[in-house]
Amino acid sequence: MRVPLSWLRDYVDLPAGVTARDLAARLIAVGLEVETVDELGADVTGPLVVGEVLEIEELTGFKKPIRYCRVDVGGANGSGEPQNIVCGARNFAAGDRVVVALPGAELPGGFAISARTTYGKVSEGMICSAAELGVSDDHSGIIVLPKGAAEPGADAFEVLGLRDDVLDIAVTPDRGYALSMRGVAREAAVVYGVAFRDPAESTEAPRSGGEGYPATVADPAICSRYVLRGVTGFDAQTPSPLWMQRRLQMVGVRSISLAVDITNYVMMELGQPLHAWDRARLRGPIEVRRAEQGERLETLDHVVRELDPDDILITDESGPINIAGVMGGLDTEISETSSEIVIEAAHFAATHIARTSRRHQLSSESSRRFERGIDSEVQLAAATRAVALLAELGGATVEPGVTHVDLSEPREPITIPADHASRIAGVDYPAGTAAHRLRQVGCGVEEAEQGAVLRVVPPSWRPDLTDPNDLAEEVIRYEGYENIPSIPPRAPAGRGLTPGQRLRRAVGRALAGAGFVEVLNYPFTGERDFDALQLESGDDRRLALRLANPINDDEPLLRTTLLPGLLKALVRNVGRGFGDVALFETGLVYRPGPDAPATAPMLGVDRGPTAEELASVEAAIPEQPRRIAAVLAGAREPAGWWGQGRPAIWADAIEAAREVGRAAGVDLVVRADRHAPWHPGRCAALYAVGTQGADGEMLVGHAGELHPRVIKAYGLPERTVAMEVELDRVEAARAKVIAPEVSTYPVATRDVALIVDESVPSGEVEAALRSGAGELLESVGLFDVYTGEQVGADRKSLAYSLRFRASDRTLTAEEATAARDAAVAAAAERTGAALRG
Known part of the structure; x- marks a missing residue:
């Protein structure tokens, strides 16, 4: 999740002087993985101003249309005189406000702007497109600012929101709420102890004037809440405002059209995925149900997909129109002529969406949020926010009717001892700390037994909080992981590595x-x-x-x-x-x-296993x-x-x-x-x-x-x-280890060469020598093997070095020779070896 600092400040009043890197450090300390802090616009320098096009002269005789423009840049050029600029774009006219890079400016990629002669005219700057400024990937033409956006000569950096710091957060599966500006702002408000303005609560509640577009949900297990809101008279040709395009671009979402941009904007703001349909293409009431075997749907990426009974579908009388939470169908998508729009906001089962996304290899911004768990109560606010933007920016009229199917059940309270987090962390937190921190998370906390026990109801946006240890983690992370002392465990005496x-x-x-x-x-x-x-x-x-x-x-x-x-x-x-x-x-x-x-048994978790079940597991x-x-x-x-x-x-x-x-x-x-x-x-x-x-x-x-x-x-x-x-x-096979005795007396060495059949292993000969030599033998080693005419066909000569030593005396030559002879005799008896002459 990419989080622009300027957008975040809409919902939380960060203290003066707080930088993006300061905020990143605080968020990391409470468990959010901020990977990078990107400084957008840092590669654009110099005079970048708003200009008003006064005159346009069409130049002829070139391979492509070229225009020679006189542009009023106010006093930004130091003289107050209009700038003469050569431009090839065709999407602007005299009287439009544009963005002008004056000589001395430098654009992304090290592109320096200077006055130069081109197409036979002196061009004193550059009229910029969004792509040239790094604002978006739009190469179709230059930026045309809304009427009255700013006066000629005004600083374009501020007008465009060109410079901003963006936190790039790697959201773990248990923190789906952080996939929204709302979720990250709530975290920032807690770590700095400042007020949080919830954008979901700022949305004006709808005034119902009857039922909205008809819809039903077949099974609450797949969809617990389903909301539809509609607008009429929408102007699909209206472009998305520059501020919205810029914010979407900063969070990594491509601008497509106003209707689609609004659904993406609300998703990034509130964390609630939305879908927009062309109402004229819908056929009858909508039903949310599981797919049936053999059903197919052509999705927005022009792929016809075979649907699985585990998939959640949005259907009308014509059949499937959406793979819920993953991708819409092609037949009902918004077009350039859509004037009646239906907005969908729903709470789908996370496990179904996750499996569907993997099954169809469709990972979208929507599925990423659903499979991590979204707020189960924000659907009405999100849909209302979307239709309000459609009315404000696209000239639409909001229909008073609201479809709100609520099949959700209230969350059961979790009962925990007030000192549970202290016992888990090994830190004595002051009394009341757990209740205070859990309320900051958004939990409803009721204290019982004189504050010794807490009954906690997790907020709707935290489906990951399900047991006492989850709640303890929330307390501990806000109190600071760094405040937990590092106490290495002491190993009990007498315990170490096993044999x-x-x-x-x-x-x-x-x-x-x-x-x-x-x-x-x-x-x-x-x-x-x-x-x-x-x-x-x-x-x-x-x-x-x-x-x-x-x-x-x-x-x-x-x-x-x-x-x-x-x-x-x-x-x-x-x-x-x-x-x-x-x-x-x-x-x-x-x-x-x-x-x-053939297969291991799968035991239930509702009770302990029986002896027979344990035996079946052991057998597997x-x-x-x-x-x-x-x-x-x-x-x-x-x-x-x-x-x-x-x-x-x-x-x-x-x-x-x-x-x-x-x-x-x-x-x-x-x-x-x-x-x-x-x-x-x-x-x-x-x-x-x-x-x-x-x-x-x-x-x-x-x-x-x-x-x-x-x-x-x-x-x-x-x-x-x-x-x-x-x-x-x-x-x-290991025997009891006995420390070897070290003799201080000299060693006596005797070499023997034995002739044996070629099939006799040298190991057997060595074993015979060891058994015959007796206790005086210290070691025996094979140092030569010879085959040839001197030992005969199918025969070999094995030469061994025998080392003899006694622990209490110096061996005599007779003792060493006798031991050698005994070793040779044993080898002759067991392997048929003959002493080589």
């Missing part, structure tokens, strides 16, 4: 330290992702929850794996020139069981394990002056999973596996050691290189690798 939270932070820090970047993706997916991941038809990951109202029709399901979001994020990064990418994400996946209901909630996943592409180690780099391979994905395990204090065992979406020959299953399951292990995830078909489906770089681990299972 799960500490684990997630530790895992995130570990992967970030390893060079990964965390991302957050939407938890939505689609069947296309399941196909791209090469999941078979019976795969459990294809069983997903479907959203009732998805954001994207291509992703209507809740994810069952983190990989689709990560792969799409990787593709976006690669597409923007980042070829070396390492990403990870921690989040929930949603795994409904095969017996889960899917299992939601927390997982962590990572993807890598490009160079894992970049090349540079230090040497050649290294691309990311399947082992890096496994190492990322091991980083997760190390951060959690859990050892992960790696075994070859076949599991989509990984390459069947480069896929590893990850097991947590020492937990439930076969051989005391539990499957926690997979890692490796993605299948080539998956890479092609997503457009990934070649050899992209990934891992996904179920973090909840890793947490369940």
Whole structure:
């Protein structure tokens, strides 16, 4: 909502010296979002005056008509002599008053005015159009002022209202009253403690002389109040006065015609949308009702629209003539010959208007106000104000009859403790503060129980005030949010992060330290992702929850794996020139069981749920394990002056999973596996050691290189690798953390090279070495893998470095050698390994 300061002052006497920025700061403090303060006319400088055209000489011999004018500008030019000005406009005559920019003036866009020779004549200034001054978009001709508007030589800035400050307010859905000059003026009056002149109350009440145009309302649920007023003898050719055009232009509304401009002007003034019909085009009584299936209407934008039974319609005997609160029909619109006009003002149901506006993709100034909630009692005043302006400016005669269908019900009082706002804000407001502030809002307040209880009836223009907390907010915002002390809560001793939270932070820090970047993706997916991941038809990951109202029709399901979001994020990064990418994400996946209901039950709110209803809700909630996943592409180690780099391979994905395990204090065992979406020959299953399951292990995830078909489906770089681990299972596998003992004695290192079949995993050999080496083994690491003629076909050599240390003594060479031999013997027994000579 754009609010010109000059228009606002018509309804509230702001203190002297208050600027638009001062007012903006005060309004922001009470909850209105003032985004900008525009200084209109600041780009127009220099002498801009009223002139009277004395003579016009028509110049010939040019491609377009040119006129040479003598214009009286009074004493504004310093000499009192008429100015000679060349002008191409045709919409004025001798004797008209116009706006003249004298030499030295500057118009919007940096257009400087000076005396210059053009079309063979010296032009001593410029006769201005509304577009050239930034007053409106009208390029059809120059501004012709009304007779007697001002004397020649008068300052045109004041005559045109050219300079003004305009507040641009972003009105939130709960403050629909601020979509009017009336609403913002009421706020300004309260924050400055000055009187407010309600434009709705200043309108003279109609003197009924019989019924107006016949109308009925089929259902009070869709329209609680309906008003019609009419005029006759209206001159549709009368232009809108310049002051009205200027005010509409400042609030962002285009001037169209006098009748339409008046309805828009009253809407901006009072917040009540109006509609004007050509009475000659109406056919019989008007009815407000819901649309019927199959009805159609051609609206003012020349689009034939299929109507929905949820739409509210205005109809006559010919059928629909308006989509109520959104847009009028083409057949009954005001034309240049309309002389009899019917003005409509109504209070339509906000939810219906909001749904209709979205359904038909028609967002108008009218629908914006209806869907936020308008004053339910201003309709008669708005219609009366509109017909009065039609009479004053368009020469019409107001019909005495009034149609006023009132199906509204009085608002019930809200009972609140007088200190409710104090308890909500944590501030001891003085006694009587709540009652005083609520009366400033416009509420009717009745004090009971010696002022301890308030019975509050919210005003008709505040439909958002429905419960005690709404009323408390009104008191608090007027008392000042800035006066609420900031007291940080104190955490009770002994409470901090849960073990799960500490684990997630530790895992995130570990992967970030390893060079990964965390991302957050939407938890939505689609069947296309399941196909791209090469999941078979019976795969459990294809069983997903479907959203009732998805954001994207291509992703209507809740994810069952983190990989689709990560792969799409990787593709976006690669597409923007980042070829070396390492990403990870921690989040929930949603795994409904095969017996889960197709839809979640919708429980009523009129009572508490029964045990059976709670059980049905629980049954519809899917299992939601927390997982962590990572993807890598490009160079894992970049090349540079230090040497050649290294691309990311399947082992890096496994190492990322091991980083997760190390951060959690859990050892992960790696075994070859076949599991989509990984390459069947480069896929590893990850097991947590020492937990439930076969051989005391539990499957926690997979890692490796993605299948080539998956890479092609997503457009990934070649050899992209990934891992996904179920973090909840890793947490369940954690043992009690014991601080490691640090030995001060030296380490003894022994290297062994073992020859095994090529099919034997190195992890099994390492596990055998650990079990055989005993308590003296501190660590074991694989440092070389060799295949070739020296070890034989289908064989490989694995070289390990074993570190031995005792906590209470220095190991002898014999002890270290014996431990190494025991480790080799265990590897030979379990994996068939032979010591390489």
